[in-house]
Amino acid sequence: MTKMTPKKTLKNTFLVPDYYPDFVCKSGSCRHTCCNGWEVTIPMEQYYFLLGLECSKPLRRTLDLTFKVVDYPTKDRYAEIAHNYNGDCPLLLKNGFCALHSKYGEEVLPGVCRLYPRGVRTLYAYETSCANSCERTLEMLFENQNPLKFVEETLSFPLSDEHMKSSLPDQMSYQSIRKFCFDILQNREYSLKERILKIGKLMIALDTNPQTDYSMVDLSVPQYEKSIEKCVPLLHHISSWLIDYDSSIAEYCQKIQDDYLHQDVQKYYDKALNHFETIFPDHEILFEKMMINDLFFRQFPYQEHTMSYFDEYISLCGLYSFIRYISIHLMIDKNTLEEYIDILARTFRVIAHTKFGKNIMNQLKRFHLATYDSLGVLIQI
Numbered sequence: 001m002t003k004m005t006p007k008k009t010l011k012n013t014f015l016v017p018d019y020y021p022d023f024v025c026k027s028g029s030c031r032h033t034c035c036n037g038w039e040v041t042i043p044m045e046q047y048y049f050l051l052g053l054e055c056s057k058p059l060r061r062t063l064d065l066t067f068k069v070v071d072y073p074t075k076d077r078y079a080e081i082a083h084n085y086n087g088d089c090p091l092l093l094k095n096g097f098c099a100l101h102s103k104y105g106e107e108v109l110p111g112v113c114r115l116y117p118r119g120v121r122t123l124y125a126y127e128t129s130c131a132n133s134c135e136r137t138l139e140m141l142f143e144n145q146n147p148l149k150f151v152e153e154t155l156s157f158p159l160s161d162e163h164m165k166s167s168l169p170d171q172m173s174y175q176s177i178r179k180f181c182f183d184i185l186q187n188r189e190y191s192l193k194e195r196i197l198k199i200g201k202l203m204i205a206l207d208t209n210p211q212t213d214y215s216m217v218d219l220s221v222p223q224y225e226k227s228i229e230k231c232v233p234l235l236h237h238i239s240s241w242l243i244d245y246d247s248s249i250a251e252y253c254q255k256i257q258d259d260y261l262h263q264d265v266q267k268y269y270d271k272a273l274n275h276f277e278t279i280f281p282d283h284e285i286l287f288e289k290m291m292i293n294d295l296f297f298r299q300f301p302y303q304e305h306t307m308s309y310f311d312e313y314i315s316l317c318g319l320y321s322f323i324r325y326i327s328i329h330l331m332i333d334k335n336t337l338e339e340y341i342d343i344l345a346r347t348f349r350v351i352a353h354t355k356f357g358k359n360i361m362n363q364l365k366r367f368h369l370a371t372y373d374s375l376g377v378l379i380q381i
């Protein structure tokens, strides 16, 4: 009989996006399974559990090849998947299922494999959602044009029953500020760029007085001219930094820079934008939905507890302009939503699962893009 990992259960009512209750992993039919090429680490407890798991000789051999102890291991980050030459987890079967899961069920899987693409949050509120790095999440988001709604669901997760660690006033501020931000970002009376600028106004007011009455803040915003000659080179700088920062999207960033070589910047941009807007006439709605889902997943505007509200805004502008830059330019020789989802899912691996939010904020500051006006120009891309 197989020994199971100690049982821990977190059961509560969670706020979730409306697609969440219907989410089911595509497993065998996923074009890019989530373990492909991704550094997946597991804690010490799970490593030794798998080391002692009673199983057949062939599975034992594969299991032993699958996890290797990392350099400088810690209790939480002890071993990592050693991908095979295809970039896949050695436990991935030809039919797209996991050998461990198929044989012993979900209970023996490392926590990361069991939970992904779900992000479970308990610090300020009980919330969970799926990351945009999963292609099924993006497919569900783009299935209709309705604004994303949030609903309550009673859910259980194989996690310790930890309680919210923040104070009650912090929890209340988080929940009301967040709702106010999402209402602004989903208000389709305004263009998405205007909605983002309104968030900037709100963040400035919150830094001035965190107790401010949101409904009284003047959210009128200026118009900024589109200056592609300024925006594109700035985003090339950001993409050069990303080439060093994360190898998984380095190829994307390099391709865009190479495609611009010997081209008139304005003409090439116009051509790329025209194609993007032709294939996705509803691109603003796609952007709205993927951004709201990502911001919910990353707990905006409290994603980095050390950041000011305006820093969160810089990070939001960085996210928006970078996704625009990637989307417009990488779709230039592509036409389908499926291809677009593949590009986005890979890009969100970096955005949703690293310190991207904080790092892009620092990069924008480094390039002197930390004022309301300079960000207003940047997001015109």
Ligand code: SF4
Residues within 6 Å of the ligand: 024, 025, 026, 027, 030, 031, 032, 033, 034, 035, 116, 117, 133, 134, 135, 136, 137
């Ligand atoms: S990316 Fe999403 S749909 Fe694909 S295998 Fe992973 S969880 Fe399942």
